Amino acid sequence: MTTTVYGLYLSQSGLVRSVQKQFTLTRIDDSLAYLTMLHNIADCYPHFSEFLEEAARMIDLHVIASTTRVGGGTGQGPDGENSGRGEQTKKRARTSSAGGTNSKTQPGTSHALHEAGYLLVKSLNHRKVYLGQSGSGCNVVVKIVPRYSTEISYFELCQGPNVVPLLARVDDSMDTCLVMPLLSVLGDFLLPGYREDIADSLFSMSVDLARGLTFLHSHRIAHCDLKPNNLLFDEHKKLMIADFGSAVLVDSDETLVDGIRGTEGWTAPETDKRRPFSPIRADLYSCGLVYRAIIYFMPASSQDESARLLAFSKRLRHEDPTQRPSLQEWMNSPLSPATRGTFTAPPFRLR
Helix, strand or coil: CEEEEEEEEECCCCCEEEEEEEEECCCHHHHHHHHHHHHHHHHCCCCHHHHHHHHHHCCCHHHHCCCEEEECCCCECCCCCECCCCCEEEECCCCCCCCCCCCCCCHHHHHHHHHCCEEEEEEEECCCEEEEEECCCCEEEEEEEECCCHHHHHHHHCCCCCECCCCEEEECCCEEEEEEECCEEHHHCCCCCCHHHHHHHHHHHHHHHHHHHHHHHHCCEECCCCCHHHEEECCCCCEEECCCCCCEECCCCCCCECCCCEECCCCCHHHHCCCCECHHHHHHHHHHHHHHHHHCCCCHHHHHHHHHHHHHHHHHCCCCHHHCCCCHHHHCCCCCCCCCCCCCCCCCCCC
């Protein structure tokens, strides 16, 4: 008698690959290994019944690994242009050190970067994201966007402690190069086998995410594509928000936009109803989805924190957008001794 455990993971080249492990239950060692795996999974959750309830509603694996992003409507499109009402399908830009295609940049772009003291090393994916080096030999990430893309102004406007820092902006005749530090991608670590690498930092990362998103919203920016692959962290496990290709400028949380935005599986339900919605409140729902994803990788020793985060995640995922709580509430919640710190939230500018 055998049982097989299947898993999906996103390779560094951006492809979804599958792995499987088979256990022969008539063998004692395999049976013990299988039971240990099940015990460890169950031990991650503060209330197993709540986990079962959540698991029943979990996004399908093919959706969790989705890299498909759509943008449209009358506002900002996925690459910074006004994209009309049509849907556009894009793969997300991954800020990692993985190799990708061998797409080439325009000679003018490479020359402008060289003049600014940067060298392109290789392409990370087809969306014009490159691994580069500074004059001092430090690895950086270079994202090339159209020169008049609104993504540039949003990125420059929202430089804060939990937003990926912009090291340099390099313009040529047609494009703008956004130079950023090389950081780790949260989505690459929310996989079996990586849990121990970041597990103890996930609770503090949840506060970092709340602080970063609150900062964006206080500057009237809705991100519109929150997901683990757009959340990066440094060697100190400090979480930062990246990729403003789908962002929109709003006046308040009452401001409505239309069109489909974000990545399949990480968007609020109202974004699929073909009618105007609040992108600020949709961001809150996406934040709740991210929280739900990281809960399953928090250590068993953090059961209290996991239970609180799960409860708050459910509130963020309320079907009624007006009932979703402010992230200030999570930022002001007491932290465990291991992650306690002082957090000063920027004032809301939303009315």
